Amino acid sequence: MVNEIPISAVEKLEQAISKHLRRWLGLPPSFTNIGLYGKSTKLQMPISSLVEEYKIAKTRLLLTLRDSSDGKISGAGIEVRTGRKWSVSLTVEQAKSSLKHQDIVGTTNKGREDSPQLISFVRQGEKKPTKTMCIGILQESENWDMLVDLGEKLKFPEEVAHTTLWPNIVLWSRSPKLVVLVELTEPWEERCEEAYELKKGKYQDLVDTCKERGWKTWL
Structure with a gap:
């Protein structure tokens, strides 16, 4: 029965827990769950988000079934249900695609150093076109x-x-x-x-x- 609980029910339960936690800690209702459960914030409560724990458990269950050494289990096509709002199988596939892309392309450097230099060729008698870079929101x-x-x-x-x-x-x-x-x-x-x-x-x-x-x- 636990495995059949949809993520929407878990989210409602977390909302109720967070409400009581804010009241117990004396925090305003506007204090977000990021601040409440985040590990990089000043509060750093010794608890985790119920939704995140639910997602981790579902992902672990899917990988355990899919990668089982028992061929009857791995080939049974057992579906891990999470409700309509979030799909654990889709999340795993997206993570696999992202890792595969990193293996092919490598880690891109977001800084200016080691970035590829593009050479633009200009015909004789023509001027090199100028490009205006849009930097910042106001631009x-x-x-x-x-x-x-x-x-x-x-x-x-x-x-x-x-x-x-x-x-x-x-x-x-x-x-x-x-x-x-x-x-x-x-x-x-x-x-x-x-x-x-x-x-x-x-x-x-x-x-x-x-x-x-x-x-x-x-x-």
Whole structure:
């Protein structure tokens, strides 16, 4: 019966657990699960996400059955069910494809060093074309509007989304539809990550609403 539990039921159970954990720790409801279960945050609780443990257990079960030394088991085609929302077999196949791609291509260097140098040939009498590199968010549009909270409550632009929240700075472009939310905070140095998680949780619904309305959004 345990193996037949869908991931949606596990997610609901984790939500209930997280709610009680926040209340017990005195944390606000906006504190995200990343901050609650993350291993790189300041909190670092000695517990793991129930959803992550569920995924690990399902993946281990699939690999155990598929790679069994007993041919009757490995060839039986036993299906590991997880519900409609998440597929363990698809996740394993994607991981295999990613590893296979790394074996073929190798680890790419994201820095400028050791990057391949492209040579562009120019015909005699012609000038070498100049390329303009787009660097940074603000380079994605030439027409920006900006609102800044200077002691007065900032009203979020209705054309982007309807909300009662007011970030310190809002920049938006109508064409293309881009919006940047800037929220300032002054935490203690040892609480920077916690403050970031709190701010992120506060505005996550607004970010999702902007994206649903077709705005490319940054926070």
